Amino acid sequence: MKYINKTQAVLLLKDGTIFYGKSIGISGTTFGEIAFNTGTTGYQEIFTDPSYFGQIMVTTNAHIGNYGVNSNEVESDGVKIAGLVCKNFSFNYSRPDATESLYDYFSKHGLVVISDVDTRALVSYIRDNGAMNGVICTDGTPIEELKDKLAAMPDMKGLELASKVSTKASYYFGSEDASYRISALDLGIKTNILRNLANRDCYIKVFPFDTPFEELKSFNPDGYFLSNGPGDPDPLHGVQEVARQILNDNKPLFGICLGHQIIALANGISTYKMFNGHRGINHPVKNLVTGKGEITSQNHGFAVVREDLDQHPDFELTHVHLNDGTVAGMRMKSKNCFSVQYHPEASPGPHDSSYLFDQFIANIKASKN
Structure with a gap:
């Protein structure tokens, strides 16, 4: 069993709204447009889909990582999402044919993740206010500094990726x-x-x-x-x-x-x-x-x-x-x-x-x- 001492992390939206959560242990900041996926399975295929490049993914399924990662189930040469927001992140997995844990997979790619977020409230907010840019921070960078960097980030409209x-x-x-x-x-x-x-x-x-x-x-x-x-x-x-x-x-x-x-x-x-x-x-x-x-x-x-x-x-x-x-x-x-x-x-x-x-x-x- 793997245990991580989770530290506080934040998700800051472009309009100034803040959601709090926990880091899964990968330190850093990452920027992208906030997007949510309502699928109940297939998280590995989602994370490696090139169409998600430049986006911070919010998963509405409550549990992410519970069946690990299989090297035969990727849709590209690696993780393509800019970051991940989830409710419950599982460091351990039970699927027999998994080749490694999602945590180990993310660690190789340096993907910044925030868990323990009220994703229902977050998705409801995005649905009401529209997709917008955001930043995940797990390294303690001051909010005002994050706001300045986020304000300088280009919108998805007009962006060639x-x-x-x-x-x-x-x-x-x-x-x-x-x-x-x-x-x-x-x-x-x-x-x-x-x-x-x-x-x-x-x-x-x-x-x-x-x-x-x-x-x-x-x-x-x-x-x-x-x-x-x-x-x-x-x-x-x-x-x-x-x-x-x-x-x-x-x-x-x-x-x-x-x-x-x-x-x-x-x-x-x-x-x-x-x-x-x-x-x-x-x-x-x-x-x-x-x-x-x-x-x-x-x-x-x-x-x-x-x-x-x-x-x-x-x-x-x-x-x-x-x-x-x-x-x-x-x-x-x-x-x-x-x-x-x-x-x-x-x-x-x-x-x-x-x-x-x-x-x-x-x-x-x-x-x-």
């Missing part, structure tokens, strides 16, 4: 003998997306976010993929231009989350920063094409403006979020292109939407005939 998490060099995933070749633009791609494509007989070449179209095309792909990722899509003008060139090439294109927003912007459809965003594994979505409902895994703080989409003659709304009516999916009428604002690869979450990968493969097959 894909370059911070994208691969620096191209790499391959899957079997070279696979039936289909995919050029994937890495804006913060999750590993389970690549697994889903590889399991459907695809050989994927993953490219850095700023790769020009001609290089993507040089792989001679059967289809293109634009990945999820962090930050505001609007500053990614180069990626938007690449999306336009992909569409002109007229091969199948599939976009997820940030990739979905890029496709919209590339066609003159606006995006906006949401008041709180959608982050969890039980978000209800209706497929307007089939009439069926899906329980989905979601993680985004920006969305496509529905009014712009409805007015665009070449786009069709295909999926809608049932909680607030926001755009959850769309497709083009004149191009072999569709996208969704959620995560069909799950990790964590339900698998209701995995059919979207099959739809992408079906589009590729049809285009090759």
Whole structure:
């Protein structure tokens, strides 16, 4: 059994609100936008999801760390969240196939964590007042000094973060003998997306976010993929231009989350920063094409403006979020292109939407005939 002598820690929000808690033993300060996730499981996948880069994660599940960490369940090369706020942090774990404790994993990455926080009150406050920047401090830095540093921190709106998490060099995933070749633009791609494509007989070449179209095309792909990722899509003008060139090439294109927003912007459809965003594994979505409902895994703080989409003659709304009516999916009428604002690869979450990968493969097959 591991025991830590917890010391006082604070979470300071940009509007001056302070929540008190305890340090789990990793000293320091960390800044980021406060975001909360309502998932009851899959914390390791959440913490390693590149889409969370630049965000301090608040977990609404009461217990974090209780099943440890498994090295096969990461979605990137390491922890991507800026910090963690939780109620109960478990230093000990009971899952037989865990490879280490969450505390040891965080210690390797130097992640600053505050526990023993009234997370219900914190989430309620964020829901009422909107997502905002914050700082976790576990090293005793004076509040006034933290306020000054926090005031100088840029807001998420207008912030380009894909370059911070994208691969620096191209790499391959899957079997070279696979039936289909995919050029994937890495804006913060999750590993389970690549697994889903590889399991459907695809050989994927993953490219850095700023790769020009001609290089993507040089792989001679059967289809293109634009990945999820962090930050505001609007500053990614180069990626938007690449999306336009992909569409002109007229091969199948599939976009997820940030990739979905890029496709919209590339066609003159606006995006906006949401008041709180959608982050969890039980978000209800209706497929307007089939009439069926899906329980989905979601993680985004920006969305496509529905009014712009409805007015665009070449786009069709295909999926809608049932909680607030926001755009959850769309497709083009004149191009072999569709996208969704959620995560069909799950990790964590339900698998209701995995059919979207099959739809992408079906589009590729049809285009090759």
